[in-house]
Amino acid sequence: MGSLHDGHSQLIKAASNIKTNIPGEVLVSIFVNPLQFGPNEDFEDYPRDLQKDYDIAKLSGVTALWAPSKEEVFPKGNSYKWNLKAPPHLTKHLCGPRRKGHFDGVVSVMTRLLTLICPDFLVLGEKDWQQLIILRELIKELRLPIKVRSVATVRDDQGLALSSRNQFLNRYQRTQAHAISYLLGLAREKAHLGIEIDLNKLHLDLEKKGLQVEYIETVDPFSLQPIKPGREICLLATAVHCGKTRLIDHTFLMNRKPIIAIDGPAGAGKSTVTQALAKKLGLIYLDTGAMYRAVTWLIQSREINPEDISEISKALKSLDLVLECSNSGEQSVRINGQDVTKKIRSPKVTAMVSKIATNEAVRQALTTQQQKMGTNGGLVAEGRDIGTAVFPDADVKIFLTATPLERANRRALDLRNQGYKVPDIKEIECQIKERDYIDSTRSISPLVKAQDATELITDGMSIEEVVEALLELFRLKVPEEVWPIYQE
DSSP: OOOOOHHHHHHHHHHHTOOOSSOOOOEEEOOOOGGGOOTTSSTTTSOOOHHHHHHHHHHHTOSEEEOOOHHHHOTTOTTOTTOOOOOHHHHSSTTTTTSTTHHHHHHHHHHHHHHHHOOSEEEEESSSHHHHHHHHHHHHHTTOSOEEEEEOOOBOTTOOBOOGGGGGOOHHHHHHHHHHHHHHHHHHHHHHTTOOOOHHHHHHHHHHTTOEEEEEEEEOTTTOOBOOOSSSOEEEEEEEEETTEEEEEEEEEOSSOOEEEEEOOTTSSHHHHHHHHHHHHTOEEEEHHHHHHHHHHHHHHTTOOTTOHHHHHHHHHTOOEEEEEOTTSOEEEEETTEEOTTGGGSHHHHHHHHHHHTOHHHHHHHHHHHHHHTTTOOEEEEESSIIIIIOTTOSEEEEEEOOHHHHHHHHHHHHHHHTOOOOOHHHHHHHHHHHHHHHHHOSSSOOOOOTTOEEEEOTTOOHHHHHHHHHHHHHHHSOTTHHHHHTO
């Protein structure tokens, strides 16, 4: 919309840093869209300074700036025949009811701009979160081959979200406006401690600062439907009038750090990519498969009959199982003080682990331990039932899989690299199919895809490609601005 500031500069820099196979170029479009302004809104007064915008864009690293005229964007006038409607369920709350037709204008002009430009990536700020979600939905519904990247809200030294309209504020009003982010920040800290948020009190506190509150609501960040803050990410958003200037802001509420759950069958490469993903995101890596392998190794080393539930239960009572990650990201596994990192990957353990995993005592003991490890969140966990039984409230759920033949080839390579004898590939494939059957038909926590999980089939993909695909799915579910909050 023009009147560029440092927030826009961060969008340009983020676009410049996107890694692609072919070097890309960054285009900034500037168009003050008349369809986004309702009656008595500030279309005529909206700040415009194209030369200043050009200078800021150039310094930020833009390749080209495009500022089309109204006639270029709307050759048949504002009321041209294909005006679009934003999804009603995404405009029912927050700004939607107060700015009738605003988001219709957004999707109409963005469809026009995107089809004219045909970009590979669209980089948007998270400041107008509702608009971001609506545009993601637009691109998905129209099946446009565009990836959306978001950038965290940029703020001034006192926390005020940068906006082109901030220039309308005088010095006193700026001081008033700083109360918005301050009070939202207090609410965020309370939510992190598990303290219930009183929206009525927050409304009154904003009013006491001389701000006229249009709305203050808590909604699901992706469906934009009302929810109460809990373990899942919740959006606390507000719109206020400071003098004649309308300002919007938000924060994200959560009483734990985000959790990523990655499920899938044996040999799908979960451990490798989950470990790489955790390292990239700076999260704890929880390899639940290694935990079941360690218990299997323990049972085998003590020569306990896998059918002897009583003896297995006794072994679990004194269980001391520790997963540790080195600075290099390598994971070690110790059970009862003994390092079994390599031993648990032997064919002997592999052949027995599915059977041991069906034991109710083993399942219950390890699930309890895993949930305890995830109390504060901030981890990437992989296994067979992470998204269904262990962390059903995980923020990101992925079902990672590949065809049996693909997994057989990967297993053969893994065995070869570890110095084990490699059976015929068909034999390995049959073993994998048998294990799939056991895992998916067991009565206790069977291997199934969670209803809200995204399936990713990795045949023919490199480790780097799979990790990048996981990062894309993560970006769709966890806002960029969550991380400065929860990585502290």
